[in-house]
Amino acid sequence: MSVEAGGAVRTEAARGGTGRPHDKGAGFWFGRSGLVVAGILAAIGGYLAIGIATMDVPEGAKVPGPQFFPTLITIAIFVLALLLAVQTLRHPEHVVEPAARHRFHTDWKSLGLVFGAFLAFALLLVPVGWMLTAAMLFWCVSRALGSPRPLFDVGLSLVFSSCIQLAFGAGLGLALPGGILEGIYG
Amino acid sequence: MESLSLLLEGFSQALTPINLLWVFVGAFLGTAVGVLPGLGSSMAVALLLPVTFSLDPVGAFIMFAGVYFGGLFGDSTMGILMNTPGGSTAIATTFEGHRMAKDGRAPQALALSAIGAFIGGLIATTLVVFFAPKLAEFAVLFGPAEYFALAIFAFIATASVVSDSTIKGLSALAIGLALAVVGIDGISGASRFTADLPQLFDGVSIIVITVGILALGEVFHVASRIHRDPKLSAIPVAGRPYLSKREFREALPAWLRGTAFGVPFGVIPAGGAEVPTFMAYGTERRLDRRRRDPQFGKGAIRGVAAPEAAGNATSGTAMGALLALGLPTSATAAIMLAAFQQYGLQPGPLLFERNADLVWALLASLFVGLVMLLVLNLPFAPLWAKLLLIPKPYLYAGITVFCGLGVYATSAAVSDLIIVLAIGTLGFVLRRYGFPLAPIMIGVVLGPLAETSLRNAMMSSGGELSVLVHSPVTWVLYGVLALVLAYALWKRVAEKTRQDV
Numbered sequence: 001m002s003v004e005a006g007g008a009v010r011t012e013a014a015r016g017g018t019g020r021p022h023d024k025g026a027g028f029w030f031g032r033s034g035l036v037v038a039g040i041l042a043a044i045g046g047y048l049a050i051g052i053a054t055m056d057v058p059e060g061a062k063v064p065g066p067q068f069f070p071t072l073i074t075i076a077i078f079v080l081a082l083l084l085a086v087q088t089l090r091h092p093e094h095v096v097e098p099a100a101r102h103r104f105h106t107d108w109k110s111l112g113l114v115f116g117a118f119l120a121f122a123l124l125l126v127p128v129g130w131m132l133t134a135a136m137l138f139w140c141v142s143r144a145l146g147s148p149r150p151l152f153d154v155g156l157s158l159v160f161s162s163c164i165q166l167a168f169g170a171g172l173g174l175a176l177p178g179g180i181l182e183g184i185y186g
Numbered sequence: 187m188e189s190l191s192l193l194l195e196g197f198s199q200a201l202t203p204i205n206l207l208w209v210f211v212g213a214f215l216g217t218a219v220g221v222l223p224g225l226g227s228s229m230a231v232a233l234l235l236p237v238t239f240s241l242d243p244v245g246a247f248i249m250f251a252g253v254y255f256g257g258l259f260g261d262s263t264m265g266i267l268m269n270t271p272g273g274s275t276a277i278a279t280t281f282e283g284h285r286m287a288k289d290g291r292a293p294q295a296l297a298l299s300a301i302g303a304f305i306g307g308l309i310a311t312t313l314v315v316f317f318a319p320k321l322a323e324f325a326v327l328f329g330p331a332e333y334f335a336l337a338i339f340a341f342i343a344t345a346s347v348v349s350d351s352t353i354k355g356l357s358a359l360a361i362g363l364a365l366a367v368v369g370i371d372g373i374s375g376a377s378r379f380t381a382d383l384p385q386l387f388d389g390v391s392i393i394v395i396t397v398g399i400l401a402l403g404e405v406f407h408v409a410s411r412i413h414r415d416p417k418l419s420a421i422p423v424a425g426r427p428y429l430s431k432r433e434f435r436e437a438l439p440a441w442l443r444g445t446a447f448g449v450p451f452g453v454i455p456a457g458g459a460e461v462p463t464f465m466a467y468g469t470e471r472r473l474d475r476r477r478r479d480p481q482f483g484k485g486a487i488r489g490v491a492a493p494e495a496a497g498n499a500t501s502g503t504a505m506g507a508l509l510a511l512g513l514p515t516s517a518t519a520a521i522m523l524a525a526f527q528q529y530g531l532q533p534g535p536l537l538f539e540r541n542a543d544l545v546w547a548l549l550a551s552l553f554v555g556l557v558m559l560l561v562l563n564l565p566f567a568p569l570w571a572k573l574l575l576i577p578k579p580y581l582y583a584g585i586t587v588f589c590g591l592g593v594y595a596t597s598a599a600v601s602d603l604i605i606v607l608a609i610g611t612l613g614f615v616l617r618r619y620g621f622p623l624a625p626i627m628i629g630v631v632l633g634p635l636a637e638t639s640l641r642n643a644m645m646s647s648g649g650e651l652s653v654l655v656h657s658p659v660t661w662v663l664y665g666v667l668a669l670v671l672a673y674a675l676w677k678r679v680a681e682k683t684r685q686d687v
Contacts (some may be wrong), residue, residue, distance in 0.1 A: 037619050044364050061375075065376075106618065114406060119607060134591070139273060144409055144579075
């Protein structure tokens with residue numbers, strides 16, 4: 001299994017030392033942003049609870065019915081959300097930044113760019129077509145991650161997306177949308 | 187010796203030119219994805235899943251056999267050269283491996299890990315050939331209660347052993363289970379949690395979840411840190427990887443001991459190879475301290491050899507557990523299970539009867555794949571290391587495009603792209619706050635099995651809960667689970683006391 005479990009926080013703790021923990025004077029939320037996860041869990045639990053309450057159970061469904069197992073999960077989720085919230089409140093995360101100071105632990109600008117690019121990719125894929133949207137996605141992500149040559153990247157991303165179109169579309173027979181370039185190739 | 191003749195038949199199928207090509211492609215791509223930073227063997231399987239859709243099942247699984255081990259061969263390369271393991275299974279190899287590399291012995295470290303992975307995989311796969319059919323015969327006796335016990339075992343062991351915090355592990359598991367119950371209920375036909383969207387009637391596809399949590403989540407995580415974290419550089423590999431006779435003799439006992447640690451953990455659903463690799467590493471270190479000239483800390487050969495053999499041995503027997511019981515014991519095996527289901531095949535005791543030709547062709551390809559991987563990895567390790575030179579922006583841009591391709595190619599549905607984005611965001615948040623991701627995968631894959639077996643068991647007993655613990659097999663499973671939990675607890679307490687000193 002090669003899922004990397006919690007690399008971010010552990011390396012943070014290991015690297016500490018040089019910087020100083022700057023939760024002094026910062027607000028209550030500092031180091032407690034982990035409450036977000038408890039919130040997400042509670043939201044999932046809420047969605048499941050509403051779903052269970054409003055579920056159309058077909059007549060004659062045997063006991064235990066379709067609501068039984070989700071009910072168990074929902075209870076577990078609410079208990080875990082509560083425990084997580086308590087744990088985060090009692091032990092806030094001590095974020096130690098190396099040298100440069102940033103307002104947030106997370107680089108929201110790069111992250112937002114990658115997120116937006118993928119969202120645009122999802123929405124434009126069918127109308128615009130694979131070649132251009134995939135190239136756009138490649139270009140935006142490489143830009144967000146600090147690629148220094150935007151013009152060169154335009155060429156590279158077009159080559160990349162066309163190669164995939166050729167290999168998977170023509171070679172393996174996957175149906176990739178042609179979009180506005182439909183008819184020019186393929 | 188029925189197994190042998192069946193295996194030979196499998197070989198005759200696996201050794202046709204076209205199937206050899208598929209093993210090679212799988213091994214090649216698996217190694218490549220494994221070597222790349224941030225991607226381990228489970229991502230290799232997840233990203234390459236769509237590639238196999240146009241193949242027939244036998245060809246697809248033969249290719250997977252290569253990918254399956256390929257990812258493991260690759261992921262220690264980065265740990266050794268850059269001191270950042272490609273996945274959790276490579277952490278233990280990294281300690282001594284990187285010291286060897288800094289010492290100018292990078293080729294030897296790579297050779298140790300490649301041969302170790304080969305030996306571990308070879309022994310484990312051989313055991314699978316002889317014992318998996320027996321295990322399958324035994325598993326025919328399993329009823330819903332036994333399968334429920336197995337699922338519970340996998341849930342609790344993965345959530346508590348793998349993660350630092352049990353609450354975090356259980357939360358990840360609960361999220362996985364919640365994702366698994368979306369869709370039409372197979373028993374009653376009720377539509378559950380679909381918000382009346384037809385796209386959700388079939389549930390959230392395992393591929394969407396895997397790509398979202400493991401691949402897209404990783405890209406988001408890298409994006410959030412790339413301008414903040416210090417840059418890493420790889421140690422160049424000079425010369426071809428080789429081992430002198432003396433080094434080989436030094437490493438051999440460690441390889442075998444590592445394999446011995448890895449083999450049982452493939453069958454126990456305790457979250458994969460992380461635990462046995464660390465156990466193998468710890469044992470070698472203890473043994474080393476008793477020697478006249480302790481090597482640990484200076485780049486010990488055995489410190490690389492043992493964990494690497496343990497990791498691949500675990501994957502080898504995990505394949506046996508998957509085929510014979512239908513039980514995935516690691517995230518990679520969980521995705522392999524999804525691949526089987528994609529082709530309408532259900533791993534488990536009956537697979538050996540119904541799809542015997544496919545099973546034996548797959549097992550034979552595992553052997554072929556191992557030999558190919560050794561050839562690919564031993565002389566060409568310096569070439570693979572060149573992959574680490576790909577600029578990060580392009581690497582992750584490519585991975586993102588492949589995420590989009592993989593998801594869209596599976597279903598041709600834009601809704602899946604939106605779902606994968608949401609799940610990727612969830613994966614990012616969980617990574618950010620140090621939640622383990624393996625329990626999510628285990629929850630998603632085993633959730634349906636746990637639910638149907640629980641409900642079937644209770645339906646047949648008329649709602650009696652005692653049916654869940656009526657047979658000796660369930661006693662054994664819950665008993666071993668209790669032991670595993672006791673061990674995890676003891677380890678945690680021991681760590682705490684050591685920290686205090």
